[in-house]
Amino acid sequence: MGELASLDPEAQKILAKYDQKRAATLPLLHLAQDKVGCVTPEVEAWVSKWTDVPVVRVREVVLFYSMYRQRPAGRHHIRFCTTTSCVLMGSEKVLGYLKKKLQIENGAVSADGKVSLEEAECLCACEMAPMMQVDGKYYGDLTEKKVDEILEKLK
Numbered sequence: 488m489g490e491l492a493s494l495d496p497e498a499q500k501i502l503a504k505y506d507q508k509r510a511a512t513l514p515l516l517h518l519a520q521d522k523v524g525c526v527t528p529e530v531e532a533w534v535s536k537w538t539d540v541p542v543v544r545v546r547e548v549v550l551f552y553s554m555y556r557q558r559p560a561g562r563h564h565i566r567f568c569t570t571t572s573c574v575l576m577g578s579e580k581v582l583g584y585l586k587k588k589l590q591i592e593n594g595a596v597s598a599d600g601k602v603s604l605e606e607a608e609c610l611c612a613c614e615m616a617p618m619m620q621v622d623g624k625y626y627g628d629l630t631e632k633k634v635d636e637i638l639e640k641l642k
């Protein structure tokens with residue numbers, strides 16, 4: 488857990504905010520994912536150590552929330568909404584274009600390691616459908632032209 492040991496001071500600060508250690512499970516997972524790039528078995532064990540939540544329960548949390556990645560992401564990570572409102576507003580066409588442009592499918596990283604793509608359930612921004620997140624920032628009313636502009640900015 489060498490890489491994670493550097494996060495111990497930050498973990499202590501996070502734990503101090505909560506009455507119960509287990510309440511820190513989600514922020515600790517975020518902290519470690521940001522450092523490591525994804526949630527590995529080592530990350531799960533590290534979170535378990537700090538929260539006293541059994542590793543199997545930490546694993547269940549990771550599997551439940553789509554915001555936790557189990558594989559490394561690219562330098563920029565795209566989460567593309569594939570739920571009803573976005574589909575009704577044309578997301579399938581835009582997503583198809585994005586995949587073609589990046590030459591990757593869901594869950595993959597582009598050959599240059601720059602961009603990863605994840606299809607996601609509703610990202611709670613239905614009013615801007617079709618939409619996606621890039622590194623946590625929301626982009627809506629997507630068209631093929633807008634996708635081109637957004638990807639251009641990532642260069």
Ligand code: FES
Pocket residue numbers: 568569570571572573574608609610611612613614616618
């Ligand atoms: S359905 Fe796409 S953000 Fe809600």
